Amino acid sequence: MPEKVVVRQKSNFQTEFWALDPESSESGRLFPVRHIEDLTPYGMLLASVGSCTAVVVNTYAQYHGLKLDEVEMASEYQRTFKDDCKHCEEISQYEEQIKMDMSFKGNLTAQEQEKLFKISLQCPIHKMLKSGIKVQSRLTKDDKPGQTPGGKKA
Numbered sequence: 610m611p612e613k614v615v616v617r618q619k620s621n622f623q624t625e626f627w628a629l630d631p632e633s634s635e636s637g638r639l640f641p642v643r644h645i646e647d648l649t650p651y652g653m654l655l656a657s658v659g660s661c662t663a664v665v666v667n668t669y670a671q672y673h674g675l676k677l678d679e680v681e682m683a684s685e686y687q688r689t690f691k692d693d694c695k696h697c698e699e700i701s702q703y704e705e706q707i708k709m710d711m712s713f714k715g716n717l718t719a720q721e722q723e724k725l726f727k728i729s730l731q732c733p734i735h736k737m738l739k740s741g742i743k744v745q746s747r748l749t750k751d752d753k754p755g756q757t758p759g760g761k762k763a
Contacts, residue, residue, distance in 0.1 A: 612651045615639060616659030616682040620667055620715075624660055628652050655684040658707065662732040666713070669728045677725065678715035684708070707738065 615627040626642035642648055648656060659682035670677035685708045711729060713722050729735070 611685050611687045612649060612655065613639070613683065613685045614642075614648070614652050614655035614659060616656060616663055616680075616684070618660065618663035618667060618680050618682075620670070620678055622664065622667060624663065626656050626660075628656075651686050655686060655707065658682075658732065658734045658738060659684045659709070661734040662709070662711070662729050665732045666711075666725050666729050670715075670725065675721050675725070676716040677713055679713075680725075681712045681714070683710045 611629075613629045616624060617627070618624045626648075627639040628642050628648060629639060640647075642652075642656070645653070662682055663680040666680050667677065669675075687705050711726065713725050717725070
């Protein structure tokens with residue numbers, strides 16, 4: 610079963626996250642995400658692209674006086690982290706796709722909804738995922754135990 614996250618964001622940027630329950634035998638059952646630990650890494654990726662997209666849409670609507678009440682982003686990724694984690698050393702590249710369905714609630718014309726859809730494609734995370742981004746990773750040594758990033762004492 611694919612991973613799925615639904616992001617609902619009101620015009621005041623109040624955001625709710627819902628995800629499929631990976632342990633549930635009920636296909637398609639969503640549960641509210643209350644803690645970050647409730648999401649898999651794939652779920653976190655879907656939540657980030659969904660919430661970033663919603664912020665871009667809400668911000669644009671506010672600047673242009675559009676009567677948008679709520680954005681809903683339903684994102685789905687065909688892989689499941691639970692299965693991939695068992696064989697992660699064997700997987701060198703992912704070339705699947707994220708499917709995103711979005712809806713806009715409010716007093717909007719069809720033209721305004723179409724404009725908001727086009728604006729949604731300007732989300733920085735969406736752009737990075739679409740065009741790719743190089744990641745340079747390295748292992749660093751923890752020379753000073755008890756330090757937080759930036760060198761401050763924990």
